[in-house]
Amino acid sequence: MSFNLEIISPQQIIFNDDIELCILPGIEGDFGILKNHMPFLTTLRIGIAYIYKNKKIIETFLVNGGIVEVSNNKCTLLSEDIVKTSEHKDQKTDDKIEIEKLRVSKKFYYS
Amino acid sequence: MPSLKDLRNRISSVKSTKKITSAMKMVAAAKLKRAQDNAEKSRPYANKMKDIVFSLISRSSTNNIKFSKTDNKKTVLLIVCSADRGLCGGFNGSIIKHTKNVTDTLKKKGKDFKFLFVGKKAHQSLRRLYNNLTIDLVSDFANPSIEFNIASSIRDQVLKLFFENEISECYLIYTKFKSAISQNVESQKLLPIEKDDQVENHKGAIMYDFEPNEEVILDDIIPKNIAIQIHSALLENLASEQGSRMTAMDNATRNANDMIDKLTLFYNRSRQALITKELIEIISGAEAV
Numbered sequence: 001m002s003f004n005l006e007i008i009s010p011q012q013i014i015f016n017d018d019i020e021l022c023i024l025p026g027i028e029g030d031f032g033i034l035k036n037h038m039p040f041l042t043t044l045r046i047g048i049a050y051i052y053k054n055k056k057i058i059e060t061f062l063v064n065g066g067i068v069e070v071s072n073n074k075c076t077l078l079s080e081d082i083v084k085t086s087e088h089k090d091q092k093t094d095d096k097i098e099i100e101k102l103r104v105s106k107k108f109y110y111s
Numbered sequence: 112m113p114s115l116k117d118l119r120n121r122i123s124s125v126k127s128t129k130k131i132t133s134a135m136k137m138v139a140a141a142k143l144k145r146a147q148d149n150a151e152k153s154r155p156y157a158n159k160m161k162d163i164v165f166s167l168i169s170r171s172s173t174n175n176i177k178f179s180k181t182d183n184k185k186t187v188l189l190i191v192c193s194a195d196r197g198l199c200g201g202f203n204g205s206i207i208k209h210t211k212n213v214t215d216t217l218k219k220k221g222k223d224f225k226f227l228f229v230g231k232k233a234h235q236s237l238r239r240l241y242n243n244l245t246i247d248l249v250s251d252f253a254n255p256s257i258e259f260n261i262a263s264s265i266r267d268q269v270l271k272l273f274f275e276n277e278i279s280e281c282y283l284i285y286t287k288f289k290s291a292i293s294q295n296v297e298s299q300k301l302l303p304i305e306k307d308d309q310v311e312n313h314k315g316a317i318m319y320d321f322e323p324n325e326e327v328i329l330d331d332i333i334p335k336n337i338a339i340q341i342h343s344a345l346l347e348n349l350a351s352e353q354g355s356r357m358t359a360m361d362n363a364t365r366n367a368n369d370m371i372d373k374l375t376l377f378y379n380r381s382r383q384a385l386i387t388k389e390l391i392e393i394i395s396g397a398e399a400v
Contacts, residue, residue: 028322031322039319043332
């Protein structure tokens with residue numbers, strides 16, 4: 001019960017594998033794609049794409065806009081701004097955490 | 112006949128030229144590798160996008176998409192992609208030549224044209240021929256890689272001109288990368304978007320379910336498509352430039368080698384001639400005594 005999902009960005013092909021289900025943030029609401037989905041074309045908003053295989057989430061992506069085409073058991077996601085959630089790092093938050101750590105470590109508690 | 116000192120100077124100057132050209136060849140080869148990778152990686156996205164857009168247009172029931180009509184019927188915008196620097200063989204020359212051919216055919220059809228240059232070289236040589244027709248010049252964009260926002264800013268400029276009825280058509284002239292020794296200058300139509308006959312043949316294919324609807328999706332993805340086509344053209348162009356420079360510099364190095372060989376031979380012969388002459392002078396002088 002699997003179909004092919006391909007995620008392409010202008011820089012590279014990010015994902016290309018057979019999967020069972022993907023849930024994508026469509027412009028009019030989230031939608032899931034299973035095998036034998038009807039031909040479908042929509043645009044994406046900002047959100048998270050979940051990819052399932054063997055009834056487990058194997059990968060999640062942060063998507064900021066894009067296009068999805070489904071036809072003939074092949075799903076293609078085109079996006080200029082897409083990144084694996086695990087690889088995504090918000091530099092600002094990290095910096096803030098570091099600053100807080102420093103502040104806390106320098107504090108004299110027993111003075 | 113040049114003196115021996117002149118010859119020595121000449122040989123050493125050719126040698127230093129050879130050093131420069133062979134260094135440039137190495138640099139170009141390294142850059143080519145990266146540029147080629149980038150160009151090839153961008154191809155699947157650009158091709159898929161193109162497919163989707165054309166299949167959408169060919170299926171679309173309405174003929175009046177907002178990207179296909181304009182009140183201006185005369186002016187054509189040419190986006191000419193060339194290099195910022197020279198010393199890359201016939202690369203810039205063939206782009207300029209192609210552009211001139213395009214403008215000649217446009218002239219015959221009685222159309223006006225304007226230019227948007229990407230890269231300095233084409234601008235430098237065409238601005239003399241076509242005065243005041245340049246809209247903009249984008250340069251120094253490839254350091255070291257080409258950012259996507261350059262393509263989108265060019266796209267914004269083009270669309271603005273299109274909606275203000277300044278232009279009716281837009282073509283992109285760039286060099287498509289095949290290999291380090293063969294590149295082709297191509298022109299690609301960006302605007303207006305029309306159903307052409309070739310696309311018409313695809314009819315009878317599956318009907319898509321659109322969300323929200325065809326027109327909204329088209330309005331959303333056509334600008335994206337234009338930007339990505341420009342972006343991939345720029346990447347192809349950069350790879351072609353480096354490839355062209357590499358072969359040109361390879362040739363130059365080989366020519367310098369040939370020249371050094373010839374000059375050294377000539378130098379040795381003249382040196383030998385000089386020695387023989389002096390010997391003859393001494394011997395005949397001794398005989399006379």
